[in-house]
Amino acid sequence: xSVRIGSVEIETNLLLSPLAGxxxxxxxxxxxxxxxxxxxxxxFVNPRGLMNGSARSIQLVExxxxxxxxxxxxFGTDADELAEAALWVAERxxxxxxxxxxxxxxxxxxxxxxxGVLRHCPDAVRIxxxxxxxxxxxxxxxxxxxxxxxxxxxxxxxxxxxxVGVAALTIHGRYGMQKFAGQVDLDGIRAxxxxxxTIPVFGNGDIHSPQDAKRMIEQTGCxxxxxxxxxxxxxxxxxxxxxxxxxxxxxxxxxxxxxxxKMIEHFYAIVKHSGPQRxxxxxxxxxxxxxxxxxxxxxxxxxxxxxxxxxxxxDLVFAFVEELERxxxxxxxxCQRMTV
Numbered sequence: 001x002s003v004r005i006g007s008v009e010i011e012t013n014l015l016l017s018p019l020a021g022x023x024x025x026x027x028x029x030x031x032x033x034x035x036x037x038x039x040x041x042x043x044f045v046n047p048r049g050l051m052n053g054s055a056r057s058i059q060l061v062e063x064x065x066x067x068x069x070x071x072x073x074x075f076g077t078d079a080d081e082l083a084e085a086a087l088w089v090a091e092r093x094x095x096x097x098x099x100x101x102x103x104x105x106x107x108x109x110x111x112x113x114x115x116g117v118l119r120h121c122p123d124a125v126r127i128x129x130x131x132x133x134x135x136x137x138x139x140x141x142x143x144x145x146x147x148x149x150x151x152x153x154x155x156x157x158x159x160x161x162x163x164v165g166v167a168a169l170t171i172h173g174r175y176g177m178q179k180f181a182g183q184v185d186l187d188g189i190r191a192x193x194x195x196x197x198t199i200p201v202f203g204n205g206d207i208h209s210p211q212d213a214k215r216m217i218e219q220t221g222c223x224x225x226x227x228x229x230x231x232x233x234x235x236x237x238x239x240x241x242x243x244x245x246x247x248x249x250x251x252x253x254x255x256x257x258x259x260x261x262k263m264i265e266h267f268y269a270i271v272k273h274s275g276p277q278r279x280x281x282x283x284x285x286x287x288x289x290x291x292x293x294x295x296x297x298x299x300x301x302x303x304x305x306x307x308x309x310x311x312x313x314x315d316l317v318f319a320f321v322e323e324l325e326r327x328x329x330x331x332x333x334x335c336q337r338m339t340v
Contacts, residue, residue, distance in 0.1 A: 001245060003038065003200055003223050006138030006167030008095055010069060012038035013224025013245075014213075014238050015170065015202055018073040018100070018142075020044060021285065022232055025062050026269045030262070031231065032066065036238030038224070040067070044075045044100045047085030061089060068095075073142070075100035077112045079127045083134035090137040097135050099128060101143035102172050104179045115176030118147040121157045129164035138167035142204070142226075145188040147176040152188055155195035162196050170202040170226050190220040202226050210244035217245070233289030235262055256295050257324045263290045264317060276310040283313065 003013045016023060016031070018041035028040045042061055049057035061072050072089040074097065076082050086097040101124050103114030110116060117124045124143070132139045141161055146153040158169055171192045173184035184205035193201045200223035203216045213225045231237050236254055243251050254262070266286070270279035287304040291297050303316040 001224070001242075005096055005140060005200060008069075008138060010038040010095075012036060012238075012242050013202070014038045014241055015224065015226040016040040016231060016238070017204060017226045017228030018042060018044050018098070019228050019232070024060075025064060025067055026273050027266070028070070029064065029066050030266050030269060031235050031238065034236055034239050036240070036242030039069050039071055039095070041071045041073050041098060044073045044103065045085070045089075047074050047076050047078070047081040050074075050085045050088065051081065061092075061094075063093065070094060071096045071098050071140070073098040073100050074131075075103060075108060075113050077117070077123070077127070079130035082127055083130045086131045086135040086139065090135050094137065096138040096140050096167065097131065098140045098142055098170075099131060101141055102170075102176075104144070104176045109176055115144045115147060118144060118153055118157070118176055121153055121160070124157060125160045125164060128161050128166050132165035139165065140168040140170070141166050142170040142172070144172045145175050145185060145192075149175050149177055151175070152191065154188065155191045158192045158195045158201070159197075162199050166199065168200045168202065168223075169196070170204050171222075172204040174205060184216075186216060186219045189216070189222060193221045200224070204228070207241075210241045210250060213241045214245060229289070232286070233291075233293045235259075255328070257321070257328060259290070259294045260317070260321055260324060263294070264321075267313070267317075271310070280307055280310055280313050283307075 001013045002009050002011050014036055016037055020043045023041065023043055031037060045057055045060045063070055072094040074082050074085050090097055100114055101117050103109060108114040128141060143154060154171060171189050173186060173189045174182065189203045202224045203220050203222040204226040207213050207216060207225055207227050208230050216222060216225055227237055240251055243249055267279050267283055270282055284305045287300060291301050297320060299316060300320055307313040307316060
């Protein structure tokens with residue numbers, strides 16, 4: 001189920017959401033081989049930091065040959081800075097460039113960035129038009145239904161963004177004031193889909209399963225879906241959704257041991273990329289989404305956030321792996337006795 005975004009075509013209609021602190025290079029390279037992902041987004045990047053050569057900003061757009069296709073997402077309120085940064089990342093291989101008009105975090109939205117721009121939509125149109133004029137690759141926008149609950153501005157804004165050359169939209173089906181509370185409004189997403197003429201609209205929010213993705217596509221008419229928080233612990237979600245949408249078949253889910261081994265692979269990839277101490281610290285936040293899908297593991301939930309060295313991390317995790325391996329062996333022996 002390929003999708004065209006302006007002059008480029010992506011192989012599937014499944015997008016990885018930009019999530020600050022999570023969707024870095026190591027993570028993107030970890031999930032891509034599992035299949036199903038059409039396009040990944042970087043964490044959002046401050047254009048001023050990027051153009052000033054900030055080490056942190058440069059790190060956020062770091063990529064590799066295996067990290068393709070990739071979109072850099074920019075945020076801010078200065079149209080000229082965003083346009084210059086869009087040109088910079090496009091010239092360095094970003095397949096498309098995305099503008100963040102959706103972040104609800106107060107330190108971003110409170111300054112008129114992210115979803116805060118939805119309080120004055122002409123600013124969003126002006127910024128998008130400046131970026132489109134400067135950027136040689138397709139420009140896309142990620143936004144929300146509006147700022148205040150019930151004030152559905154996204155359909156009219158979508159038409160205006162299309163008119164100034166935006167090539168695709170992703171709509172998170174909540175309002176800025178909601179942040180991530182409440183349920184996604186599928187009717188609101190459908191209103192945006194119906195408002196545009198030719199550009200694809202991707203739906204985002206509350207996709208926890210292949211069935212959720214199919215429901216959103218069927219009820220809104222969106223071209224595809226963007227997945228964020230669910231993918232942090234369920235690394236196979238793109239594979240599963242793609243299979244379900246294209247064949248109707250749900251793949252066999254990974255075992256607890258397979259999920260744990262993938263988590264360990266992630267940890268050592270961070271060690272290789274950024275060093276052992278960075279990996280230990282980084283996994284203090286990453287352990288929660290992982291253990292949500294691994295299942296009961298109180299020693300990991302409590303222990304990993306307190307680990308101070310790679311040795312402490314390994315002691316906790318490999319003791320857990322040994323227990324899972326014993327459980328699998330016991331299960332295999334039980335099955336063998338049942339078949340005798």
